Amino acid sequence: MSDEQTPTKRDASEKRDWRDTVFLPKTGFPMKAGLPQKEPAILARWKEADLYGQLRTAREGREKFILHDGPPYANGDIHIGHVLNKTLKDLVVRTQSLLGKDAPYVPGWDCHGLPIEWKVEEQYRKKKRDKDEVPPAEFRAECRAYAQHWVDVQREQFQRLGILGAWDKPYLTMDFSAEATIVGELCKVAESGQLYRGAKPVMWSPVEKTALAEAEIEYEDVTSTQIDVAFEIVESPVPELVGAHAVVWTTTPWTIPVNQAIAFGEDIPYFVWHLADGRRILLAFELKNEFEKRTGLHLTWPGASEGEVHQNVVERMAAHKIKGSELAGTIARHPMHHLGGFFARPRPLIAAPHVTTDAGTGLVHMAPDHGEEDFEACKAVGIDPVFAVEGDGKYREDWLWLGGQGSVINTKFNGPDGPICTDLREAGALLSAGDFRHSYPHSWRSKARVIYRCTPQWFVAMDRPLSHLPALSRAEQRWEGEGGNTVIDEEAHAGSPTLRELALQSIADTRFVPDKGRNRIGSMVEGRPDWVLSRQRAWGVPITLFVDRKSGKYLVDPEVNARIVAAIRDKGVDAWTAEGAAQRFLGDGRNPDDYEQVTDILDVWFDSGCTHVFTLESGHWPEQRWPADLYLEGSDQHRGWFQSSLLESCATRGRAPYDTVLTHGFTMDSKGMKMSKSLGNTVNPLDLMKETGADILRLWVASVDFTEDHRIGKEILAGVSDSYRKIRNTFRYLLGALEGFEEAERVTDLAEMPELERYMAALLSQLDEELKAALNAYDFNGYARALSDFCNNDLSAFYFDIRKDCLYCDAPGDPKRRAYRSLLDTLFHALVRWFAPILVFTTEEVWATRYPDAASVHLSDWPELPDGADRRLLEIWTSYRALREQVTAEIEPMRREKVIGSSLEAQVAIGLPDSADRPMLSADELAELFIVSEVLLDTGSVVEGPAVIAHRTDLHKCGRCWRHLPEVDEDGDLCARCEEVVA
Incomplete structure (x- = not known):
């Protein structure tokens, strides 16, 4: 029977209207959601009732599941990426709790570092204040206040999303206890011998004046100036090279003033070509055509007579090729040698394995200050850095060429008409200058180009044996190959493993979702250089080391370290530089004048890499335990937090701090483009919550394949809203159909129910298994889709449709109606729990509508389904449903x-x-x-x-149920069933 139909009446005055005898569903649950208005009120009730605290009490003593929150940065309002990340974490925690586990959630924030320092400096610049004139403690206090402001703002915004957690007790890396723990972890690394100070080229931001980690770098396509520069050869074991010019090609002209050598490939064939002006140039034989195309210069070889056949020319040229290894001992001079000093030194030609003939000239100019490979190759022959470029990107004032000038990242400074090219051109050394489009590293904060710059920094060694950790108990294992297979290395070290080896072993032992994350982080760890720990800024945890001025070694004294940790736990990072601190830390037996007190701060990735220690181990959150079951972040964290946590934990504990790593992709706009304020294609989640409510955003998160990059936009959200309406309508029907249901009405034995109910019980049992499998795989998209399909296809379009007549028209005590309502009650309790982790506000509203005095639905366990579901019916009813279609x-x-x-x-x-x-x-x-x-x-x-x-049909319609039946006469009287019910 349909609600919208009305009986056909021969004469309305003669016919009885039977609508008041039909048992239509009744509920106060509205179809219009009104989420923006309702959700804040529900949230307020949760806070007042301490729902999170209730849940901890209810789950006490259960099996634990620990998701450790990767800290967002306390800097600005939340964006759609935050929504995805935090909602996924909430889905994990809530579903694990639903499964009966004790799954606490302690949120946290990253509070130190350059982004906050940068913002505070911006405020200074607006007030025309010089940051360097502000006392460091005062500056740090302003950074702390700035971070705290955004912690408070983001905390409210995350809670508005329905994220349940210990919001009144989050972890902050700037808490004194956290800072002390970070210092304690640094001391462990130092005591293990993994920490050392060395001068190596590191990523450096001339704008921000500090070293950067790889995770702080993003790559953008830029147009640089490419130049070909001739270095005159003044000495060589190959006589014909003397007087010729070795030609180098580079896209960083600013490094030519810091050149110290020229590298060649030992197996590369080289050749001396002639230019029209009579000069001879040396470059790789096979790069002649590329050189001519790039420079517009024509190269000749005058060694053949005009009438000689081509084959003879080729054979004679081959005989004049110079193998790279023959260049050893060759000396060139810098184009600016006339300046004297540094530039008058010989420029040796040295062998280097990184030299190829992929591009350029086959000869590479070497500036050990500004390239990792340059540094290593020059170091091998005793050439040291000269530290010519300052932190702001300018050459030292005393530098003979361009001293005090720069910045070296300025495109005009490097351009064809800039001072470098102009001087090289006047010296007769510039053979070409033109544009070159390529990918180049930038700071993700300032968006400015970065450089490799050699400065004294503190490093964690990747390849020193970790003597403080026990040696591996079996042949050393390492991560290798597609799929992250673990293979045995029969020639393993007999002693302790290195940090790299431990990290690779941990990667092999960790579950990755999706599994391709194993390859990504594995390849990064396998090839990464030593970890640069030091930063030259003010807002952060200090590198609390004392260096002996005579020996250059840092002090390792557990008692000194204990005093430092205690002081920072009491006073925070300002304790390190407080007046008289050095003497207090060193104790009476040492003279502070004999030691350098390090002033660098720690890489913030070391801060966040330590969060597992002060959150899971410290005892501040007794509901936590180490290691975490799960880390969950975006795919960029394979080079960020996943990796810094892995390395810190392996260096101090010998294994990863997590058992599983789940990676999500990035949210693009509706066209699949990266969101950008400049493009105007960003989606503001705060506005969306005001317009449609948080549950719509949560359903969107659960509806996308988050393991890949995914999209959001008006049309996509409209589709999500439509799905939400269907789910809400399902709950509305259930609430109405179950109005007045009591235990006395329940049919408890499935065997006593009609076959349709037994089939639906089997479907529900099948769905139960499917949902558990989805949660085990962290497949929330599959979880949400299975629930939505069940509501739409199996309930609304099938079961509810069929049993509508039974609900409306059968007698309340009819066994079939009782069976139907009994199964509806089972469906209600299953669906409201299964949807609760996704639609946190709506399910609370649904639950409170039926049970206004009951505790929150979010304290419930996974639903218990009736025993004895007959799975054989699934196949049988598949054919029935096909016939129905x-x-x-x-x-x-x-x-x-x-x-x-x-x-x-x-x-x-x-x-x-x-x-x-x-x-x-x-x-x-x-x-x-x-x-x-x-x-x-x-x-x-x-x-x-x-x-x-x-x-x-020719049969007549019953005036109450509108079924066409043989016993109904043409006047539309009641059928036998309806007669009995009405009577």
Whole structure:
């Protein structure tokens, strides 16, 4: 029976209106959600009732599940990436809690570092204050206040999303206890011998005046100036080279003033070519054409007579090729040698394995100050850095060429008309200068170009044996190959493993979701250089080391370290530089004048890499434990937090601080483009929550394949809102249909229920397994899709539709109606729990509508389903549903053509072939299944499959249930069932 229909009446004054006898669903649960208004009120009730505290009490003593929160940066309002990340974490924690585990969630923030320092400096610049004139303690206090402001703002915004956690007790890396723990971890690394100070080229931002970690770098396409520069050869074991010019090619002209050598490839064939002006130049034989194309210069070889055949020329040229190894001992001079001093020194030609013939000239100019490979190759022959470029990107004032000038990242300074090219051109050394498009590293904060710059920095060694950790108990293992296979290295070190080896072993032992994350982080760790720990800034945790001025070694004294840790725990990082601190830390037996007190601060990635220690181990959160079951962040954290946590934990504990790593992709706009304020394609989650509510955003998170890059936009969110309305309508129907349901009405034995109810119980049991499997795989997209499909396809379009007549028209005590309502109650308790981790506000509203005085739905466990679900029915009813679709397809044209008004006006004849299994349902039951007046079965038809023929029925309609039945006369009186119910 349909709600919208009204009985056909011969004479309205003579007919009784039976609508008041129909048991229509009743509920106060509105179809209009009004989430922006309702959600804050629900959130306020949770806070007042301390829902998180209630949940901790309820789960006390259960199996633990620990998700350790990767700290967002306390800098600005949340964006859509935050929404995805925090909601995924909330889904994990809530589903694990639903499964019965004790799954606490302690949120945290990264508070130190350059982004905050940069913002405070911006405020200074607006006030025309010089940051360097502000006392460091005062500056740090302003940084602390700035970070605290955004912690408070973001905390409220995250809670508005429905994220449940210990918001009144988060972890902050700037808490004194956290700072002390970070210092303690640094001391462990120092005591292990992994820490050392060395001068190596590191990524450096001339704008921010500090070293940067790889995780702080992003790559953008830029146009640089490429130049070819000639270095005159003044000495060589190959006589013909003397007087010739070795030509180098570079896209960083600013490094030419710091050149100290020229590198060649030992196996590369070189050749001396002639220019039109009579000069001879040396470059790789096979790069002649590329050089001519790039420079516009024509190269010749005058060693052949004009009449000689080509083959003879080729053979004679081959004989004049110079193998790279023959260049050893060759000396060139810098184009600016006339300046004297540094530039008058010999420029040796040295062998280097990184030299190739992929591009350029096959000769590479070497500036050990500004390249990792340059540094290593020059170091091998005793050439040291000269530290010519200052922290702001300018050459030292005393530098003979361009002293005090720069900045070296300025494109005009490096351009064809800039001072470098101009001086080289005047010296006769510049053979070409032009544009070159390529990818170049930038600071992700300032967006400015960075450089490699050699400065004294503190490093953690990747390849020194970790003597403080026990040696591996079996042949050393390492990560290798596709899929992260663990292979045995038979020639393993007999002693302790290195940090790199431990990290690779931990990667092999860790579960990655998706698994491709293993390859990504594995390849990064396998090839990464030593970890640069030091930064030259003010807002951060100090590198609390004393260096002996005579020996250059840092002091390792557990008692000194203990005093430092205690002081920072009491006073924070200002304790390191407080007046008289050095003497207090060193103790009476040492003279502070004998020691250098290090002033650098720690890389903030070391800060965040230590969060597992002060959050999971410190005891501040007794509900936590180490290691974490799960780390969950974006894919960029394979080079960030995943890796810094891995390295810190392996260096101090010998294994990763996590058992599983889950990686999500990035949110793009509706066209698949990266979001950018400049493009105007960003989506503001704060506005969306005001417009549609947080549950819509949460459903969007659960509806995308978050393991890949995914999209958001108006049309996408409109589709999510439509899905939400269908889910809400399902709950509204359940609430209405269950109005007044009591335990006395319940049918507890599945065997006593009709077959349709037993089939739905089997479907529910199957769904239960599917959902648990999805959660085990962290497949929230699959979880949400399975629930949504079940509501739409199995309930609304099938079960509810079929049993509507039973609910509306059967007597309250009818066994079938009681069975239906009993199963609806089971469905309600299952669905409201299963949806609770996603639609946190809506399910609370649903739960409170039915149980206004009960505790929160979020304190519930995974639903218990009736025992004895008959899974055999799944296959049987698959054929019934296929037949139902066939019947519906046959009836639909009749409805479109107005032959019938509803399917109840149709009579269906079904022909089944002799070989077909006979339906287990009766004709009346099939009529109810198909929602038609009657079904005529012919079980001996000569057809290949079920044949369906539909007609308009000649039977009359019951005035109450509107079914067309034989016992109803043409006046539309009641059918036998309705007569009995009404009586």
